[in-house]
Amino acid sequence: MTHCHSPGVTLYPELTHKRVGVLGMPNVGKSTLFNQITGASAFVGNWPGVTVDLLEAEVELEGETVEFVDLPGIYDLEGYSEDERVVQDFFERFPVNLVLVVLNAGQIDRQIRLALQVKALGIPGILILNMVDEANHFGIDIDSQKLEEKLGMPVALVSAKYNRGILPAKHKISQVLAQSQAVTVPQDLTLKIEAHQQISPSAIAEVLEDTVKMPSNLYRTFTQRLDSLLLHPVIGLPLFFLTVYLMFEFVWEVGLPSQDIADAVTTWLQTVAIDPLTAGLPAFFRGFLVDGLYGGLATVASFVPLVVIFFFMMAIIEDSGYFSRAAYMMDSIMYRLGLDGRSFVLLIMGFGCNIPAVMGARVMRSRSLRFLTILIMPFALCSARLTVFVFIIDALFDRTWGPLVLLSLYLISFLVAFGTGFLMKGQFASKEPFVIELPPYRFPTLKQIWLRGWGELREFLRRATGFITAGVVGVWLMTNLPQGTANPIGSAGLTIALGVPLMVGMVTGGNAVKAFVQKGGAWIIVGVLGVLLLTNLPGTGDASYAVRLGEFFAPVLSPIGIPQELTIALIFGFIAKEIIVGSLATIYHLADPGAIQATLAQTISPIQAYSFMLFCLLYSPCVATLATIRSEAKSVKFTLFTVVYGLVLAWVVSFIFYQVASLF
């Protein structure tokens, strides 16, 4: 699964290079192996169903370019859930030269079935027995030579996590690729998969005989000892929440001082470089570059260390296997809310970023359960919103109380998600069975933790140079236009929005317009509405659009205590929540984050600030999340529903809070 972006899959049905598919049951370490072989950095975690989409990477193997495709984990080649269908579709559309059947060596006794299925389908394969370290620990003895002979398939023993056995495995892969020219025929395979040959237990027993020795009895493992504490019927769940709390406490304690350091760096950079360099420019451009662009991006950038630390912690918890336990412990509560244990785990994953959480719902087979799970995901307090809250809390509340204020927002995030499930479960009733594997506890390697943090940083930089910059620039323009003229955007914008399609239509005939409207229809509507709104704002051209927008929305936002000047931040925060923090520099005409916090503390009360944070938490998710919801749900109606539901709920919750809190 990827983070806040979709994977760059550029697969073609034609084979330009040799293509290798990485296949296996969930949580056997396919993505870890894929990363080790290709040097890619696919997201991994000790939780079945982390990869729900195809990931592709090319690598040089002994002088030949080979394309590897990492597939979601499946139990069976005949698909039943969305993620299993992804694999089936893959084989039905794309020819492959070779399939790596990756098994958890510790569970070879049952997982070998998949290798036999691949063989029965006539797909050329190599058997990769991963996690041999764990299997040895269990006392499982595998004779790979004999297994190779019996199976008629090359076998490699590896531990992808600790990078053991990877080189010999790579060598085997290139050997097979060099020898055989056979390629799967997708149309042919479709028929064979549909005819699904069952693998009989006797066939499995036959292969395992004399090749694999399972231990006669299991001694008490570390996992069992830990489970008797962590899955305890009474203290199990409190322990889990304590762990999550300690994690956030750590992020707060270490992240905030790191933010101060990052602040110092950006402020220093401003005094030595940005200010002198822009000194000669006209005030308008200077303001744009310093207050708008630099101030905005510097404020957002000051959160980089905090976000990276946050994802280091997430990586540890995700890889530990604790999430599956949380699903087990929370299932009975989630069931009563129309959801299941997996929805809860996705919600916690959503604390990192809502997008992979929405995509993770694919492991659910029932459409209703999937929709209900997707509906609650935007309420998960993601890391982007975390930056907004940390900034505001740090400005308005004492640092000792800060973690508690933040904790309360996390609790509300949970409560709203649960409440939504309870409210909507009638509309999304499902009878989805709940059976999940509980993997052993594992600890991620430092490299895995580092890769996760680094991946987030790279992703953040990508967003910062795209969405966030655009948003910050937008806020600055709104705050500084119009410059004296009445409505420069109004007439010109309308002319472009209506005129261009009309012109194209006259030149090319109706079809092009139809296609254009179908593709960009939503943006045209948003654009026209935006222009109409701006043209019809109250007030005169003497005041900026931001001020007039504030006045326009005042009847809705004053009852919930949100000051007019923050309206523009909320509007652009719709694109990406970090923009809310970034736009504060423009709104208060200050480039230094410390000064912004001081001004914020003087201009708004803690109650107003909390109401603002509640609204930020619950109102519609960012554009990227919405796009993911749309592509996952394949329903525009449902996507619009999530937006409207979030907006209404945000307003109602903030209204109740603000009105009640103002009484005291």
Next chain:
Amino acid sequence: MKLLNLKPGHSAIVSAINIDDPGLSRRLEAMGFTVGQEVKLLRKAWLKGPLHVRVGMTTEVAMRRHEAEGIELEMR
């Protein structure tokens, strides 16, 4: 006897799987629930929550009580 009725800490052998949902029964089979396989009930979650079951030597599974009703066992 059904898996649901097994006492925590006890083991038994799978004798039949009576589940209508073909997707679920194949998934259970892939997880190791096959006739003749040994299962051990490790614990039950609070508030009528799922069961924590070990199937075979090394696979641990959480499953709802409703699903556990479809797995028939016999004592050795």
